[in-house]
Amino acid sequence: MAEKTGTSSGQPIAVLNVHIVHRLPSQSPLLFAAKKQKNLSFETIAQALGREEVAVAALFYGQAKASEEDVKNLAKILDLPEDKLMETEMTGWPDRGRQMEMPPKEPLVYRLFEIVQNYGYAYKAVMNEKFGDGIMSAITFSTKVEREDDEKGTWCKITLRGKWLPYSRF
Amino acid sequence: MAEKTGTSSGQPIAVLNVHIVHRLPSQSPLLFAAKKQKNLSFETIAQALGREEVAVAALFYGQAKASEEDVKNLAKILDLPEDKLMETEMTGWPDRGRQMEMPPKEPLVYRLFEIVQNYGYAYKAVMNEKFGDGIMSAITFSTKVEREDDEKGTWCKITLRGKWLPYSRF
Amino acid sequence: MAEKTGTSSGQPIAVLNVHIVHRLPSQSPLLFAAKKQKNLSFETIAQALGREEVAVAALFYGQAKASEEDVKNLAKILDLPEDKLMETEMTGWPDRGRQMEMPPKEPLVYRLFEIVQNYGYAYKAVMNEKFGDGIMSAITFSTKVEREDDEKGTWCKITLRGKWLPYSRF
Amino acid sequence: MAEKTGTSSGQPIAVLNVHIVHRLPSQSPLLFAAKKQKNLSFETIAQALGREEVAVAALFYGQAKASEEDVKNLAKILDLPEDKLMETEMTGWPDRGRQMEMPPKEPLVYRLFEIVQNYGYAYKAVMNEKFGDGIMSAITFSTKVEREDDEKGTWCKITLRGKWLPYSRF
Amino acid sequence: MAEKTGTSSGQPIAVLNVHIVHRLPSQSPLLFAAKKQKNLSFETIAQALGREEVAVAALFYGQAKASEEDVKNLAKILDLPEDKLMETEMTGWPDRGRQMEMPPKEPLVYRLFEIVQNYGYAYKAVMNEKFGDGIMSAITFSTKVEREDDEKGTWCKITLRGKWLPYSRF
Amino acid sequence: MAEKTGTSSGQPIAVLNVHIVHRLPSQSPLLFAAKKQKNLSFETIAQALGREEVAVAALFYGQAKASEEDVKNLAKILDLPEDKLMETEMTGWPDRGRQMEMPPKEPLVYRLFEIVQNYGYAYKAVMNEKFGDGIMSAITFSTKVEREDDEKGTWCKITLRGKWLPYSRF
């Protein structure tokens, strides 16, 4: 199958850092090695799977569950034997959050943490006034990253969209 | 001045919790008391200031800087003497982040923290492929909260939009 | 109104410990003082409010939101002026979790923490097999405490019941 | 022996995540490998052992002690030589709690942690009124997970049941 | 009532350190002030209450529950009005453990902590061999401090005695 | 040499948990393997060494220093070549405390920690009144575990006995 190689931005693709491998499930090195071998971006893989880029990257890091169809599509686009993939923990349940130390040391991730730290109460006040007593679900949830270019430069836009869950009265 | 009282959602307005006052600057109790007295939502105040709701809430919690015009507008809409506001730390520089303990205990804020914890590396991989080596600024940055209702229920959408800053080569 | 005073178990009622007051919202001392004054148990108050005991205790500690009707009922059963209650943060939104240091030092609460620490992965494995990839909501959620006496002694039974939320595919 | 394979819910069975193996006793990889090989759910194994699912999962994670009979039954249902099992730490005493970092990063487990954090004092107040000064034992204790389906969706019910231990007077 | 003043060892009595008052319940300053005023040791008070010294000291620090009879006896020996004592949190339930930061900074208490840190696994191994899988209860529990003098000097002997609780099989 | 095998209680003997091996000195796996091989309890080994059970267990975990005579006795009772034992770190000095994370996660050890947390100040007050300003030594120190059975059940008694060290005046 002839997938588009590299990224549409011209940037190199993301590969796995060896020093976090011990915090990842067994499919992660396998998936990343094939991704590197075939020089595929998450954008390209996401299109093949019909999913969002962030979801696919999360899947590579073991932070999301692959459906059977995802596994088939991954095997195809990455030229990996399906049964080899099935032998990994892909058939298990994600053990989320372990690969990240908090507070994050990585500057890119820290900026997101800082936004929560600085605007946490502001978000809460606005969301309480808009929705009442509850939370935005991080489970019934999707997220995406978009690029916007204008005369002031390049902008990164992250959208978080979750179901509003009101506290039960009991 | 006859502002619209209450929230457009019918929910009660947000007021100040007394047990975090000692972590806030001196204008916070003043602003929140007037907000409560006049029963104004952040939406209403934000319209009067021409700013986003989250920015205005951050301003009430001392997490953002008010311009002189903001102070004037706040004084007017909250029926507060402008010079009394000026005597507070509004004339100083925000000391951001102090009111929030991390990890956050508040479930609403924790969900945002969890999103960073779970998807941190996924965001990084996708953003590196899209933009190269750098970060999304949390300073040249804006954010907003929106409500979307569809047949599946009520959704909360948070948008984070920041300038992309590539690492300098030196 | 002639409420039943004391507890049905013959144990003294729960009152407020002064050294956590600074972590609680402004209605807490007010509510607890009236509860003590009238010698009412959470069981009695819960019946008057039509809510669970744990929910009512959470409400006294500022960990749950009172509806308008709850406020009315509380004012009545506690002989408190309704408007005085309304002046507190009862009209605001709960800032949950702040009164508890983790890990908990209190032995009773520590035992619950220990159950999560010891059986966390076991719960996860069983719940994943039973429900798939997701979580039990702590928001669309109720809980209760029951007493069971048998020949082996007295047993405490805690029930946690939450909506199952499957992870969204995105 | 012809055990029912897979789960009754149709969900995949739980397998072991490689990145927590170093926190588990030596029988864990062995047991999980056989479970995966034979595609058995904790429900099926629990029935064969006459124990609760959570207890059996805890046993797989080294968080509970297997009786000699349990070992025999496990060997049989998992097609493992009994003496090979006996050579592991199954003959030793569980070193509980080590596999879990607190606060838990896993969202499913975090929700249970959050319940303790939010309702800790409320549980204590209610339990003190109901039982007096003491704790609910986490040792003379059992727990189970049940599924309930109704028109509002699927619910997860966790029951914690422990002996009430009053503080000794000394 | 003419109680023996001072300690039998000739050492000054223990009084309250002002800088931990904010971590103690409201009866603590009251009880310690009367103790100081009347120059009574915990030994003397313990005899009057028919309890162990450690239990009585724990009671002064709000770490143990006083029975009604204890309150009466305390009021008598300390010359305090019984109803004044009853107005404090003595009528409430102890919120244990809050007055101690861990690891303890106080050298005397640190030594006890160090014993747990150094011999923790040794105790566990010995207790498992002696009693099976379980714990020594810290609730159905008593403790005392004794002094022994011999030719090698003065020795402090602490006895911890708790019910053995075997893990339930479930 | 024909030592009594197994424990006098009928409980299985304690063996080494593989996941703490990396926190232990090099003699620990050797000693525990021989202990398991010969099915010896700490009670039996302690009698052969003329030491307390807790001391011997501490020695197995590298938390106490073996004398030359201890090494000889250990070699004999465990059927280990003396020089092989001498090649381990038994000839070095114990690096105490490393194998235990604090706060302890193990419920049995946590209960001991909790006793220090709850009764720390009470112990201190009583000990100061009894002995003056100083500490109970954890070095010039011994400890033992005893079992007591009465009509109320089985009790575990731990004795801590240390030299009283008064603060030097300087």
Place this chain on the structure above:
Amino acid sequence: MAEKTGTSSGQPIAVLNVHIVHRLPSQSPLLFAAKKQKNLSFETIAQALGREEVAVAALFYGQAKASEEDVKNLAKILDLPEDKLMETEMTGWPDRGRQMEMPPKEPLVYRLFEIVQNYGYAYKAVMNEKFGDGIMSAITFSTKVEREDDEKGTWCKITLRGKWLPYSRF
């Protein structure tokens, strides 16, 4: 009484920083106020008490116990009524270590902490070879600070001297 005022070095005397007062016992502000009022150095006070400067400073910070004679001498040299001093916690037992956060933020104290951090194992190895298995007591202990001037500049010499305590064999 005409004490020598100021320090022999010509440096200003040490006074109390208001922001640690809440971590100190009640005699600390009293003693420091008189010290400031009379402009006395710890050197001068130490001579009057016949104690080391560090011991006297520790006494001012509530980290050491004053004997009755010390109290008398302090009252005299500081022109304080003896009974006023006795009303403070001077008559109680020091609650050591609470005024210091670890790791220390103060650069002077951090350097001492760093010495322990860097040379900890080196000290241990040397001390084990010199003395055997044990510790240097921090209780049967004295310390002093001396100044040495030579052609290379000014040197600070701290001496720590403690009794060697060998581990008991038990």
Place this chain on the structure above:
Amino acid sequence: MAEKTGTSSGQPIAVLNVHIVHRLPSQSPLLFAAKKQKNLSFETIAQALGREEVAVAALFYGQAKASEEDVKNLAKILDLPEDKLMETEMTGWPDRGRQMEMPPKEPLVYRLFEIVQNYGYAYKAVMNEKFGDGIMSAITFSTKVEREDDEKGTWCKITLRGKWLPYSRF
């Protein structure tokens, strides 16, 4: 070369604990193995190098830099090929402090930590009065351990001597 073997105290020499090897540079296992093989004390090696014992022990733990001459002398006294030593990180720069967790768990090291915790402010006050505003350098610094025996027993004396560095005025 015929060095004196063993220690002058008759105590066994210090050897390396295997469980901290992963925190040490590559020369540490090499040096300690040779030291054990030849049964040399730090005292003997220190004399051969013309350095203090603590400095030499620090050098073995990778906490100090060896000069070229030190390497030659070490090679000679330990019968190690000089070039083999040079291939280790001895030619690099020490990465100090990593082998020690703080607070230290080892009782011997903890006592030193406790001295800093208890007397930190006292040292500071005395040093400020003696030297002015500054610190005692931990870099332009030396330290030694001495043994003193008198009728009261054995004493350990540690001397810390550092250049006094006054804060620059800028």
Place this chain on the structure above:
Amino acid sequence: MAEKTGTSSGQPIAVLNVHIVHRLPSQSPLLFAAKKQKNLSFETIAQALGREEVAVAALFYGQAKASEEDVKNLAKILDLPEDKLMETEMTGWPDRGRQMEMPPKEPLVYRLFEIVQNYGYAYKAVMNEKFGDGIMSAITFSTKVEREDDEKGTWCKITLRGKWLPYSRF
């Protein structure tokens, strides 16, 4: 005295945030109040004192020691009675570092922390190659902040300059 009011940049002057006052010495509120009253920048005050701006700001936050001449100059430029200033802790010794929680939550300060976190080892390697084994003193040290404007925008330049201190050989 007619000082230039305001800042040369046209930005408002820095004033004190009320929520850190409890972490500052007693002169801080006094100095900041006068600074606000007279609308003086640190630049203006620094010129009057002949010191760097950062040093003067540190002095206001109690992080640096004022000389007698500094106090005189401060009194003059701030129109404060000299003896009133002298009554504060200005006559004492700075207790540095207490006002800052680490990691810093303030985004501006966090960026400096992040530079140390990211480039720490790189600085060390370069400095070791340039200077040998030692440190850059933070005591014999000065620092300044400069503004540079070019076609690419506005730049902030921070200079850190400290004496190089080689490790003593001992």
Place this chain on the structure above:
Amino acid sequence: MAEKTGTSSGQPIAVLNVHIVHRLPSQSPLLFAAKKQKNLSFETIAQALGREEVAVAALFYGQAKASEEDVKNLAKILDLPEDKLMETEMTGWPDRGRQMEMPPKEPLVYRLFEIVQNYGYAYKAVMNEKFGDGIMSAITFSTKVEREDDEKGTWCKITLRGKWLPYSRF
């Protein structure tokens, strides 16, 4: 190619400490091994790459991104096959900050941390007055280390230079 070997200062070059390798990406051991083999300083390599020494050291520690040209130049000066370098994570994105524990234990790095801890608020106040509300970027940023020798000794000068980023108004 004949590069200048060794450092211009006569100090040994920096090599890799084995105990942090597990925190570094896969190119780090490769690069450092070649650097050691060819005895090249960061100064020499930096000149070959046309970059700053700190940037190059950061590159060796995986804290900065190498451009394609950098990789070519590195391959040339270090005599490494270019494709071997490309197989490492050099083609991936740096995962910054993981190799450093905070607070840093290394004395050299701690001094930088201490500067942030002590002068954090002072920097902020001065920078706010000079630039307004914002931060100095650590991304659009460069840094260098310089050596200055004068009659008072050797000085280390670190320059941090970052773009000033004003907070967006939104």
